[in-house]
Amino acid sequence: MYRSEERLDDILGCAVENNNNKKNIIIHPIVLLSIVDHYTRVAKGTSKRVVGTLLGEFNDTDAIHVTNSYALPFEEDPRDPMVWYLDHNYHEQMYLMFKKINTKEKIIGWYSTGPSTKAADVEVNELFRRYCADPLYLIVDVAADDLGYLSSPINAYFSVDDTNSILKKKFVHVPCTVGAFEAEEVGVEHLLRDIRNTSISNLITQISDTINSCKILVSRLKESKSYFNDIVEGRMPPNHTIISIIQDIFNLLPDFTESGVVHAFSNRYADMILTMYGMSCLRSVLSMHDLVNNFSENKKNFEASMRSCNLDV
Numbered sequence: 001m002y003r004s005e006e007r008l009d010d011i012l013g014c015a016v017e018n019n020n021n022k023k024n025i026i027i028h029p030i031v032l033l034s035i036v037d038h039y040t041r042v043a044k045g046t047s048k049r050v051v052g053t054l055l056g057e058f059n060d061t062d063a064i065h066v067t068n069s070y071a072l073p074f075e076e077d078p079r080d081p082m083v084w085y086l087d088h089n090y091h092e093q094m095y096l097m098f099k100k101i102n103t104k105e106k107i108i109g110w111y112s113t114g115p116s117t118k119a120a121d122v123e124v125n126e127l128f129r130r131y132c133a134d135p136l137y138l139i140v141d142v143a144a145d146d147l148g149y150l151s152s153p154i155n156a157y158f159s160v161d162d163t164n165s166i167l168k169k170k171f172v173h174v175p176c177t178v179g180a181f182e183a184e185e186v187g188v189e190h191l192l193r194d195i196r197n198t199s200i201s202n203l204i205t206q207i208s209d210t211i212n213s214c215k216i217l218v219s220r221l222k223e224s225k226s227y228f229n230d231i232v233e234g235r236m237p238p239n240h241t242i243i244s245i246i247q248d249i250f251n252l253l254p255d256f257t258e259s260g261v262v263h264a265f266s267n268r269y270a271d272m273i274l275t276m277y278g279m280s281c282l283r284s285v286l287s288m289h290d291l292v293n294n295f296s297e298n299k300k301n302f303e304a305s306m307r308s309c310n311l312d313v
Contacts, residue, residue: 024063025136025156025176029188031069031111032140032154032178038071039113039142049113050074051124053091054138055098055105064136065179068105070094081119086127095131109136115143117157122169125159134158137171154178 031054038050051074056066072091077083095107110128112121121137128135141153157171180188224246230236254261 025066025174026063026179027066027138027154027156027176028068029178029180029184031066034069034071035111035113035140036142042071043113047078051086051110051112053095053107053128054109054111054136055095056108057104057106064108066108066136066138068098068102069111070098072110076120082123084120084124086124088127088130091131107131107135109138111138111140113142114139114155115141117171121171122159125169125171138176 035050035052038052042048042050050071052069052071054066055068055070056064058064072094073085073087075085098105107128109132110124116139117137125135125137137157137159139155139157141155154176156174156176158174159169160172162168162170227236227242231238256262256265
């Protein structure tokens with residue numbers, strides 16, 4: 001059995017790399033599934049949040065791959081957000097067991113189900129600094145509604161020194177993406193295949209996806225408008241990189257002043273409407289066919305019952 005000091009030295013010897021030098025953060029599907037499972041088992045239907053450790057790998061392309069995670073015992077006082085408890089002994093023992101399975105996975109940070117940062121998060125983050133030079137803080141909104149696609153339910157943060165206060169830190173948001181290795185992609189495809197509603201046609205699915213894409217587009221346009229309003233009113237300095245990207249987006253838009261483009265869009269829309277009309281006609285014919293079969297079956301049953309009644313008499 002390891003003593004506490006030996007366990008800590010062993011862990012610190014494997015997790016000293018600074019995450020802040022890594023700009024690209026990639027969250028793998030198994031991590032999201034584990035976090036949702038943790039929340040479902042412990043805190044579903046309550047206002048509590050769950051906390052756990054993030055494990056991952058570093059590569060030579062300035063990327064952090066968050067590839068695994070495990071749950072931690074965590075409690076906090078709902079009346080006083082600064083009163084909390086995290087079992088770091090359990091955390092150290094769990095990591096030593098995970099290390100025996102995969103030595104490449106290091107402690108790179110921690111997660112919670114937020115759904116936003118809280119007052120005690122800076123202190124919890126400082127606790128994880130014992131195991132990682134610059135821990136990554138991942139917030140996953142597991143209770144996002146069906147319209148959660150309008151905003152990402154995953155947010156990543158690093159802590160930095162607060163310039164407005166001495167000896168204090170604050171969280172800064174960093175971009176993150178969801179990615180997977182080839183084997184994980186195969187597993188995700190099988191999961192999606194199991195939960196897919198086979199009673200819905202591909203056309204209806206395409207229409208639903210188009211509606212969702214339009215909603216996302218509207219939300220992004222509103223964000224861009226708000227960003228430019230902040231620049232015009234002096235609340236935010238202009239970022240030439242962002243402005244250049246937005247300009248590239250506008251350059252890719254089709255020119256609707258050309259008759260050829262308008263004609264192509266009209267043909268595409270007409271083809272889709274024709275397909276929808278054909279599907280509606282086919283659905284009506286099938287419904288009428290089922291109705292006729294049902295009527296014929298009921299008539300046969302009624303005649304059979306009448307004959308049996310006559311025989312009994």
